[in-house]
Amino acid sequence: MRLLHPENVEDIALGAAVLGTGGGGDPYIGKLMGIQAIRQFGPVTLLSLDELDDDALIVPTAMMGAPTVIVEKLPKGDEIIKAFHALESYLGQKITATMSAEAGGLNSVTPLTVAARLRIPMMDCDGMGRAFPEIQMVTATLYGISSTPFAMGDEKGNSAILNTINNRWTERFARSLTIDMGCTALIALYATTGKELKQWGVPNTMTLVEEIGRTIRQARTSKTNVVEAVRKVVGGFEVFKGKIVDVQRRTEAGFAKGEAIFEGVDEYASQTLKLHFQNENLVAIVDGEVVVSVPDLITVLETESGEPITTESLRYGFRVTVLGIPCHEKWRTPAGLALVGPRYFGYDIDWVPVEERYG
């Protein structure tokens, strides 16, 4: 157990962009909210899984909506409070803690606001160990945990609790309601017991993203190699170093899809890497051979500054280093691969663990 202060939040947001693997949304607004809430309500307690009681009730929280709207209609800050209370009376139990559903991107920091305001702990774990685009893509799904009852709330004080027959309906109802709420909402889902969470939670990911952020910050201050420092702390592999020479994009069914071509430099000279992305980086192919694919993480960092590059900002001329990072073992099961493997995203390839190629 330890306390999170504003400076911890800065590091968490910085590190979350690395595990965001190009997607997950800009943590900027979420970071500011977390820092403000801590200033106002005091530091947030971060609790590790082994400190958790088996009968505790943990509810992950997240922000839902169009990124365009999130940066314009900023939240009030207490959107989720009413929804939380409604959920508590529905479940007949007090909520003990909240947590992040995804450690990458904006929603790594969203639960901080909730935890600070309700003065409940935030768990040092998440449901992905990275970022993914769809509601069911959490390790909870692999353990039969339902996303419902699904609570959501807006800044006006409206709240709703959804009970659905499957995640498809959850997604559908949540989307409609979000639009009515003005295209942004705070959501709470995958309510779970302490005993269950110890099985499905991806442990220590908040500490990991914070460590990544701190590593980047310190490497920048001491002018040492940021990319190499990040690679070490995430236990990843350098897959490629080069320059972006082409980026193709298109929007399909609400996803920003595309491919980027990287031309190698130094020991990668004369090699070419093709990166496929759909919101997140999904498949990396070097000279026709798949080298990393989901669910393993593909992170693109600017070679000089170590700045993580999102799929939206991939652009000709960037000098980048590509890291391959092993995903959590829960994704490396047949059920995990069926949920988030390359075939789910439409790539007819077999997943090969990144460490088998580079380890």
Place this chain on the structure above:
Amino acid sequence: MRMGVDVGGTNTDAVLMDGTKVVGWFKTPTTPDVTSGITTAMRTVLEQTRVPAGEIKAVMIGTTHFTNAVVERKRLMKTAAIRLGLPATECLPPMVDWPPELRNTIGDHKYLVHGGHEFDGREISPLDESEIREVARDIKSKGIRAVAISAVFSPVNSSFEERAAEIIQNEIPDVSISLSHEIGRMGLLERENAAILNACLGNLARAIVESFRKALVEMKIVAPFYLSQNDGTLMSADFAEKYPVLTFASGPTNSMRGAAFLSGAKDAMVVDIGGTTSDVGMLLRGFPREASVAVNIGGVRTNFRMPDVYSFGLGGGSIVSQEPLKIGPQSVGYELITRGLVFGGSVLTATDIAVASGLADIGDPGAVKGLDATLVEQALDEIQTMVETAVDRMKTSVEPIPLILVGGGVILVSRKVAGASEMVKPEHYPVANAIGAAIAQVGGETDRIFALAELPRDEALAQARQEASDKAKAAGADEETITIVDVDEVPLSYLPSNAVRIRVKAVGDLALGTPTPALPRSTGEGATPTPALPRQQGREQPPPRPSPASRGGSE
């Protein structure tokens, strides 16, 4: 004739132009107060060319006064920020992410009130006029006379910001008000920040405009004067008093516009090598490409139109250090003419390298005769690498593109730059920036969301073009010369409506009493929608414009 002036970090340049012809120019060190450097440059040009002051029909000035004031936290007004958005936005009040010392300088006066719109035009909550009146009284009692007003989704519906401004103006007659929708774009914090910066520069803007006025009178110049904006067009003195932030980054823009004029190129890469730094930017249809991400000014995130410029530490005064070999970012700046080796000084600079290699004949070449030939060669390689890396960074594709080199430090680059289809060092390159100011046109821009369910695309485009042209005319453009130079059409994703954001920019020559120069002008009249550059989805794709028919669930 027109006089163009541009203030850079190292030098202030003035140029006198007769139509498209450069009559004379002068470069002088930028002074701490900025204005005296400007008058020195102008006066010297008039003396050297012996052109009577009465011949000057317009004066165009690109100045760094306002950027400097923000960066140095000087001469800023106490400012109140009012945001209309409650109950939304409460957790992040205005100026929340500002450097504390800047926030304190302008007083940290912030007010959150009800109002604002949803993405689809619904009201978040109704405007509460008595609430705003109360805020106005509080502001008045504190003696604050600068106010910035922002409202959620004001780029989509500006009515609340406008009504709030009326109420406040009524309560505080001598207040000056900045409205966020007139300055920034989608993204509440960044747009609000730009409006607050604009508001706190109000007094300085009035003082600067007044000092320019006086200086012109002293020089017996009776012509109107204009300030350069960061989009490459001009604003009148009256307009400048209201929108000082629009001058931010006008320097790089002026250089690029000058480079376009001097070379005749419309689509090209421009490298402006100054005394201490170099700026690289890309010209699209004769104008600088705009930055698509938040731009940080003095520690404050803003999102209004700014040229997309990459700066790096290479200039004529860059200090060359050895073991390991390094060029810049330290520079002797304007002291090059006393501290550089070829000028009898003792510091090895990039200019000395150019002279030693025979690329330039400045000062005393004998002073660099003893330089190690390998060192000179390696330094030239390093300079070449710096330029090539920067150019490549700003390119959008692997296709070779014309490269225009301007600025006093052009002598540093002689070899062909990789990625350039051709290299142009136009005549008068040292003062391309002042020329860019002198030849600037006036413009009008419209940036709106159209719901194509109600208005066919052709009509929406026509309407946007008309609006932009009307605005250019209102800004002082000669109607005959107005052309559309940019049409940008971005379909909006993520949101349930067939909506498109259309931005159109029109420019025309200043309507002066005398014939204006024939400027290199893009034939934008049939301009097709331009392919959008890679953009940040979160920022560049605002939601649909509100309209009665699309309210409540249009699909």
